[in-house]
Amino acid sequence: MTATKPDARETLAPGSVVVVRDEEWLVYATEETTDGTLVHVQGLGELVRDTNASFYTRLDHVVPLDPAKARVVADASPRHRRARLWLESTVRKTAVPLGERALSVATRGLADPLSYQQSAVHKALDPANLRPRILLADAVGLGKTLEIGMILSELVRRGRGDRILVVTPRHVLEQMQHELWTRFALPFVRLDSAGIQRVRQKLPATRNPFTYYRRAIISIDTLKSDRYVASLRRQRWDAVVIDESHNLSNVSTLNNRLARLLARNTEALVLASATPHNGKAESFAELVRLLDPSAVPADGTLDRDELRRLVVRRHRHSPEVARVVGADWAERQEPNNVLVAATPAEDAVARELEETWLWPGRGGSPYSGQNAALFPWTLAKAFLSSPAALKETIDGRLGRLGNDDRADAERRALLQLAELNAETLRRPSAKYTKLVAHLKQIGVGRGSPARAVVFAERLETLRWLHRSLPKDLGVSDDAVQIMHGGLADDEQQRIVEAFKQEQAPVRVLVTGDVASEGVNLHAQCHELIHYDIPWSLIRIEQRNGRIDRYGQKHPPRVTALLLDPSSDRFAGDVRILAKLVEKEDEAHTALGDVASLMGRFDVKGEEDAIRAVLAGTKDFDEVVRPVAAVAAADDFAAMFTQLFDAPETPPVVTATKSEQRTDPGSGLYDDDVSYLEDALGEAFIDPTAPPARGGVGWRRNAAFGTVELNPPPDLAQRLEVLPQTYLTDRRVTERLVLATTLARGKDRLAAALRDDSDSTWPDAHYLSPLHPVLDWAADRALAALGRNEVFAVRGAVNAPTVLLLGTLTNKRGQVVSSAWLTAQFPAPDSPSFALVAPHGSAREALAALGWDAVRTNPRPVADLDVLQRLIAPAVHEAEKHLLTVFAAAEQDVAQRVEQWSRRLDRWDVEADALIQRSEIKQRRTSVEQERALVLAMAPDQHLVRPLLVVVPDMEGGTQ
Incomplete structure (x- = not known):
């Protein structure tokens, strides 16, 4: 296939510079709409430097600057600081191509490098899929939130994560927000009850909040209301995450209505649930359709290969997990069932x-x-x-x-x-008396750090325990906290966060099953007590997973208190409940899927079955199947277990040596903090001076691995989208403290759970590659050059050489492929002949120019008129060279588009026979949207930009 060369000087591809309303803007995305081309830009000029905007080409005159007419200017800064900053910023602002297999930033946050989590990210980003869509169905405790953060990080770096919506249960809003910010530097505005109130104070009543905030996290209960559904219909997202997604499969619910709306209006979709199916193939098929409407044939059957493509499922004892978690996930102790003789x-x-x-x-x-x-x-x-x-x-x-x-x-x-x-x-309750004795036995009491979480199903039981325990344990009232679904969302979040903090006074958390899903309670606790036993294996597993999860350093112990009346019948009932606890432990170890034992796959169904056992109408072994029987069964549940809990895990595709490099920069700087320090040195005469004297109070403490600065107004404005409690607790818009090493970042994150600050937010946030302060530094550096200018510098070259970057983009404005080139001119006075050479990466290209080390700059480059004549030939020769280079990328995408089109055609053929069914007509709408997306993924334009002109350095110059 021969690539079609568009006129690069008329293109609006990401990376190009345009002039709109007499201001200069950097294009970071484009999209075709019914109203024409919508160009998303970021300001480069002084007046618009901190502004993101979108312009319709039909309404505004959007003028792309011709790269071939770029003006050469000499870099007179010491050690070529301005040119190095501009190049590094350009690399950081250039999206990683869609087909890149290596992880660029996901492994550079504060998450432990666990291979099974990385394999989930690789699957989500697999180039074989035209868009990232995945169900993270890992069992409780494996770190689905971290997998979500890694996926979102990579999408952001690939230019596919500008607008993101995260939907969770309300009691885990802050926990999710905390993980995404502290570990991956992804800030989300939390729209809980307090957050929504703040939005209402800022925005007019008619303003859509989802147009104001690019990244938001909100509860599903809030979002599914009619008030927000109308707003969501008009919004498109780059990525949507829906946690606890097993609540979406019932097509008659508001949850499902919301999920279908979001699935249609987003490119990337991540669903997460440890219990992703209810045992019915048709319900699970509904989740799969949300991810890919063509993955489920029109007749509703499930295809194993499609499930393997779209779903990730492992558990604690899967080989892929067991061999890497080690001491960071202590093995659970044997169940501790305590029979308590009734009074x-x-x-x-x-x-x-x-x-x-x-x-x-x-x-x-x-x-x-x-x-x-x-x-x-x-x-x-x-x-x-x-x-x-x-x-x-x-x-x-x-x-x-x-x-x-x-x-x-x-x-x-x-x-x-x-x-x-x-x-x-x-009179004293026998079970309550035993609870108090057990809590004292494990060390809970005044002056002791020991903690325990006590689960009970009934609200009045929780209230009774909350009233009684402080006095009988000899602790203060605030040492025993109660959490239930009737509390406001911000109060639930406050209690959970306090339980994680070592210095917080809380020692016992009494809670209902509102805390059984999604909440992490293992930071300071490894003791869990079932004050009453749910009549459901699923609920028992969910409860236990609050402390039995990755990061648990102490062997978690689960204790069940069982009231044991003297009558034979009730005694038999108690033993049945005790067997439930034991069966959950057995299935947890062998299958990682306790729901398969009863085959009901929802809490109410399991409760009904156990009630029948207690009533004597069914036998326990009839209702709760042995593990071996589950493995041998021939039903959907068994198929699910065999597909995703198989002992052999398919190998992750191994990237080449060059692809395995995870540093997203150019190599011009040793680390992110050196880049930031250089950017501050360029922006401020003396960065170490206080703000009153024109500096930012910059302090770098290499021994402690931290830096500090007073954010200038334009940076402080950007930081306002950070988590509100983080801004309040750490006052970072006044003084920002950053951890510059991985070890220091982890230390400060852990210290936030130990210190007496009453905040779980670290006092020094880790400076990971996506941190907003680095984005701010890049924007300042990019604004250093004037309109359509290129720096001229010295380097280790034999003749004047132009460094160029070529990008191939699709109709959605996404980078499909990129290429780094150098064009050398042996006879610069006769620029008709150029030696064009491709390079595998920015690092390789810069090394070829002698820019793999800092160089001195004794004086500005002269003879700019001669160098100016090299720009247009360099751009044109590079364009010719890239016709061949990009042809392969276009061919690869074309094949995948063709394969996807054939999938959609097959679905259409199968659906034609069922067209009389109304649900098929609804699904066809989603498939047609998929077809439009497929067409938009085809590459349609490329752009070549000159980045640097390098002349021979006759005097040497590295240092």
């Missing part, structure tokens, strides 16, 4: 429940409602939780009773049960 008063309640409610005689249950088989077990479950929970259940039922004869009979039975239960409230 006489509690035995009396148990007998009353048995004889009157659970297994009544001929008269039957006194329950007067419609489901006589259900309410007695609600009473039994409340009793096994706590006397307080049973009282609440009885009182609630009494308040709903009518006045007929049946209601009167039930009222009498309830009052009799209430009278017996009242006696248990007046």
Whole structure:
């Protein structure tokens, strides 16, 4: 295939410089819309330097500057500082090509380099897929949030992550925001209740908040409301992340409506869930359709190869995981099931429940409602939780009773049960007494750092424990915190963050199942207590995963307190619940998928099945299958387990030696802090001076691995999008402290959980490649050159040489391929002959120019008129050379586009036979959108830019 050469001087490709409204702008993305070409730009001139803008070519006169007419100017700065800064900034601002297999920035954050997480990122970015779409279905504790951060980091570096929306349950908003900022320097505006209030104060009521913030994190409960759905329909995103995505599969829910809307309006989509299916192939197919509507045939069947392409699933004992987590994930101890003999008063309640409610005689249950088989077990479950929970259940039922004869009979039975239960409230509860003893045994008490999380299902049980534990443990009231779904989202987040801090007073967290999904509680805690046992393996696994996860340094211990009445029947029930805890532990080790044991795949379904076992209508072994039976089963759940929990993990494609390089810079600087320091030196006469004297108070402490500065106004303005609590706690717009080494960054992040600052935000944020301060430095450096200018410098060349960068882009303005070239002119007075040489990277090209070391600059380059005549021939010769180079890239993309088109054609053929079905018509709309995307991915323009003119340095000059 022969590449078609567009007129590069008319192109609006990313990296080109344009003039709009008499200001100079750098193009970073373009897109074709129904209203014409939309050009996204960043200001270069003094008046617009900190401005991002978008212009329609139909409405504004967008004039691209002709690279062949670039003007050569001499760099007179010491050691060519201005040229080095400009080149480094250009490299940083040039997007990594879409097809690049190596990870550029994902491995340079504060996440441990775990191969299984990196393999998930490689799969998400696989060039074989036209857009990044993946379901992260790793089991609880493997670090799906870190995988999300790594994927988003790479998308940003590839120019595919400018606008990002993250959707999570509300109680993990701050946790997700914290991880993405502290580990990857990705700032997100948190739109919780307080955040939304701040937005309303800033914006007019009619303003769409999603146009104001480029990157936002919001809860799914907030976002699915009709108020925001209307705003979302008008927004396009580069990437959307939806956490706990198992809540999306029911097509009749608002969650699914929201997910379908977002899936249509984003290029990259990352779904995350440790429990991604409910055992029904059709429900799982709905999740897969969100990722790729053509991956599920029109008849709804699931294809194993498509699932392998779109889904990542591992668990704690998968070989890929087990061989790398080591001591950073201590093995769980054996379950500690503690049978607690009931008191006489509690035995009396148990007998009353048995004889009157659970297994009544001929008269039957006194329950007067419609489901006589259900309410007695609600009473039994409340009793096994706590006397307080049973009282609440009885009182609630009494308040709903009518006045007929049946209601009167039930009222009498309830009052009799209430009278017996009242006696248990007046005396010490056996299980509560054991809880207090157990907490003291593990070291919880005044002056001790030991912590524990106590789970219970009933809100009244939580309140009772919250009221009683401080006095009986001898600790202050704030040492015992309660968390439940009725609390405001910011209060839930505050409690979770406090539990992670070593110096926070909280020692016991009593919580309901609101904390069983997504919350990390292992930072200071390895003791978990089930005060009551859920009648669900899924819920038990979710609870245990709060402390049994990567990063847990101490063997986590799970203790279950089981009230053991003296009656045989109730004793049997208790042992059934104890077996649930043991089965969860067995499946956790062998399968990593406890839901497969019961085959219900949702908490309510499992509770109903266990209720049948307790009622005696089913056997336990019939409801909870052995692990071996699950592995041998022939159903969708077994297929899921076999696909993603297989002992052999497909190998990750290994990049070449040059591709494995993870440094995204040019090599002109040893590290990010040296680049930042040089940028400050160029921008300010004396960066170390205080702001009042024209500096920024720059301080570099190499021994401690930190730097400090007072952000100037333009930087402080950029920092306003950082997490609000981080800005408040650390006051970084006044004094910004940065950790400059990986070790120091990890140390300060860990120290935030140990110090007495009452904040989990580090006092020194790690200076990773995507940090906004580096982006600010790059923009300042790029503004150093005038309109369409190129620096002339000296280097280790034999004849004047022009350094050029060529980029191939598609209709979406994304860089498909890039190439670094040098054009040498042996006879500069006759520029008709140029020796064009390709280079594998910016580093290689600069090394060929002798710019792999800092060079002295004794005087500015002279004879600029001669060098000026080299620019146009260099650009033209490079364009000719790139016709061949880019032809291969175009051919590769064309083949993938063709393959994708054939996939869509096959889906259409299959759908034609089912067109009478309304859901097929809806799916066809999504497939047609996919077809339009495929066409937009084809390369359609390239740009060649001269970056540097290098003349021979007859005097040497490296230092």
